[in-house]
Amino acid sequence: MFTEKDLAQIEKQGISLETIQQQISHFETGFPFLKVLKAATVGDGIVRVSEEESAALVDEFDAQAKNVSLLKFVPASGAATRMFKSLFAFKDDGKSDKSIPEFSERIRDFAFFEDLKAAMANDGVDIETAIGDGNYQQIADYILSGKGLDYGNLPKGLLKFHNYEEGARTPVEEHLVEGANYANANGVVRLHFTVSPEHRSRFEALIEAMKPAFEEKYSVTYEVSFSEQKPSTDTISVNMDNTPFRNADGSLLFRPAGHGALLANLDDQDGDVVFIKNIDNVVPDSLKDTTFTYKKVLGALLLKYRQQIFDFLARIEAGENSDSLISELSEFYETTMFTQPTKDFWTLSNTEKLAYFAMKLDRPVRLCGMVKNVGEPGGGPFWAANPDGTTSLQVVESAQIDMDDAAQKALFDTATHFNPVDLVCSLRGYKGKKFELMSYRDSNTGFITQKSKDGKDLKAQELPGLWNGSMSDWNTVFVEVPLITFNPVKTVNDLLRKEHQA
Structure with a gap:
């Protein structure tokens, strides 16, 4: 064989x-x-x-x-593609389901609205004019594609989820806040994120940028580590x-084996109490x-x-x-x-x-x-x-x-x-x-x-x-x-x- x-x-x-x-x-x-x-x-x-x-x-x-020893373990490699399934269909083919009217009517309520507005402005496009003209396919394109936020190609952990007076937060930042409040051992907060290799540098950059503010706010020190699904946990595909x-090219096709593959990542960690929660x-x-x-x-x-x-x-x-x-x-x-x-x-x-x-x-x-x-x-x-x-x-x-x-x-x-x-x-x-x-x-x-x-x-x-x-x-x-x-x-x-x- x-x-x-x-x-x-x-x-x-x-x-x-x-x-x-x-x-x-x-x-x-x-x-x-x-x-x-x-x-x-x-x-x-x-x-x-x-x-x-x-x-x-x-x-x-x-x-x-x-x-x-406390550790917060966060599976964070999941892509946001499925999160935007309806929006992709609307952008690409003009197909609209019941989610599109709500999306259009409440576009300003999304935490990523200001980033979207700025991305469109960089191309000389005024978002308020686009909203007034009902040009939501154009808006969706700026959300999903590389010409704007590129959210259709990013993992969920890097998207803006929640609005605050000091600025919007991603799920990664929300997990930093959570960690400080229940995975805090003598002022040290250990977090481990499982990420996809193509996005690891962006996770690292985001955490390095945000750590100082959260460390000061919660009087903690973060020890953050990352891992990727191991090739040895992939499974063979068959006809x-x-x-x-x-x-x-005649080579065998191996595919990532779902969240079960993360057992190998968890096995590399250590701790008396390990909190596991999705990103x-x-x-x-x-x-x-x-x-x-x-x-x-x-x-x-x-x-x-x-x-x-x-x-x-x-x-x-x-x-x-x-x-x-x-x-x-x-x-x-x-x-x-x-x-x-x-x-x-x-x-x-x-x-x-x-x-x-x-x-x-x-x-x-x-x-x-x-x-x-x-x-x-x-x-x-x-x-x-x-x-x-x-x-x-x-x-x-x-x-x-x-x-x-x-x-x-x-x-x-x-x-x-x-x-x-x-x-x-x-x-x-x-x-x-x-x-x-x-x-x-x-x-x-x-x-x-x-x-x-x-x-x-x-x-x-x-x-x-x-x-x-x-x-x-x-x-x-x-x-x-x-x-x-x-x-x-x-x-x-x-x-x-x-x-x-x-």
Whole structure:
């Protein structure tokens, strides 16, 4: 199937031949569906924190933050192209849907309006005249193309999202503000952005320009790092008959493997508490307080559960082998970590039971914020059956469910909450052990999509998603968080919602 030239290309890509063969096997057989048992709900897999509890947890987090390593991890490589899908159709073909009238009527409400006005003025075009003449295709061209703002070719992180008296801010700047307020350890704020290589220099320049003002305002020092998706995480593409797809020059086609590829980037980081949040899920300062509160709530709960895990491991390491310890462990896993053991678990000896718990305890920990389901797309919180016979909490995407199975579809539709990519994780275990994250993913989860290149259809493959398949074997707790903490920008008109105009 592969020539010597192919093998050299695969080696240069940094991918093993075994991995390539496994990917092709997935194209041929598909990924197995996950068996969902029931939706996780408040009181049955989702923790709800009262206002009194949240206030106490915030105090606990603030007291501990100075003694632990904090990191804010922000996936920021996503392009804004889809955000402007309707505007591109309007600019190029004059096609108008319901979003275009709102866009036209409220053009002055966008945070990038002043930049747009200046870009048009540079070409001798007065934006107010263009508005008065109804020439919105021309305006759209200046927004999207290189003759103006070039927003159609930039990542979301570099677009102006929110207006302030001192000037408009990009999502990158909003994450600097967030970091100063909940990822601040002794005045040092560590942030890591995953970016695309072609835009990295612009991210670096923006942060270098804005850092001094934010450092002075919040009395902090920022330590900002960047990474790009690794070529070794790309996946091979195939023709519709599952043979390798080849470029015009005969070389193999590799494609970025979706957000699951970021597991390798996360694995290169370290921290006791790592906050993960998408680049576009930000709000203006007037609405940030709830986000600050619940990030600290999740952080405090993470540290609390992690300490319980460490205490149990210390007792096992010391040789304790009592029925009392096994009873405590069983209750902790069933009521806190929401994991049910295999059916034959209670037939095991105490030594075997403790070995099982030691293995389960010695894993990365994640707390996933869950918001009430209001129809937004996203992975849902479910109880699911695992390959080892246990039952645990999983973030499940619709593509992982056999929607042709009426019973499974009905279960999927009962989800009361969904995951807005609001995670707080610990990458360090007992005695400071740094986990190797690749060891805790389910390689049998992933997605196959149909694409095209050079006019030919092909099949592409995404790796196990960062917050579902890539973290399937983590210790997991779901916590309900307020809906106001979830305000992504999927289309440009989302910036006109009150949550982004506050």
